[in-house]
Amino acid sequence: QKEVEQNSGPLSVPEGAIASLNCTYSDRGSQSFFWYRQYSGKSPELIMSIYSNGDKEDGRFTAQLNKASQYVSLLIRDSQPSDSATYLCAVNLNNDMRFGAGTRLTVKP
């Protein structure tokens, strides 16, 4: 079983819609959770971090964490074409940072 799993996509949404990205992880001891955005040919950049159960909002982005279900999600409201990228879920356990394979998002004008 992979440690961090994401749907590879591609996920396509129209401009202005909500994009929903999901991630599950296998190790119950995981302590911190991150979403990165990666544009083609570029390195990943952090967009959200979340450490406790519940929702965390930052502008158009909301991260949701449910440790009991071992589930992390990212919602992007009012999606823009510039949000088109691959989104990587990352999970940190005792200094060991593991990534999912990423979900490719396309926002169509």
Next chain:
Amino acid sequence: DVKVTQSSRYLVKRTGEKVFLECVQDMDHENMFWYRQDPGLGLRLIYFSYDVKMKEKGDIPEGYSVSREKKERFSLILESASTNQTSMYLCASSLPLLTEAFFGQGTRLTVV
């Protein structure tokens, strides 16, 4: 701002060569990581280091070694490059425990 710098953006090497990929960070981070990224496979951890001279194997250490003689520098070594090591290599650094990782710009290595 955190800066993580990888020595080369693009690299072409021949099969059997010994290859050195260098990574330097300027934020006094304890943790440093080497990943490779391949289409459909995401980022796979090769090695990480949580202190000078300390290293831990990740998921795919075979064919690689690392060196961390100074806190700011973490080197990835391909002992004898093979074509299946053609990939994008990403270095990252972070503070201890729960914090996020910051990435370098990546090195696209082609082994011919």
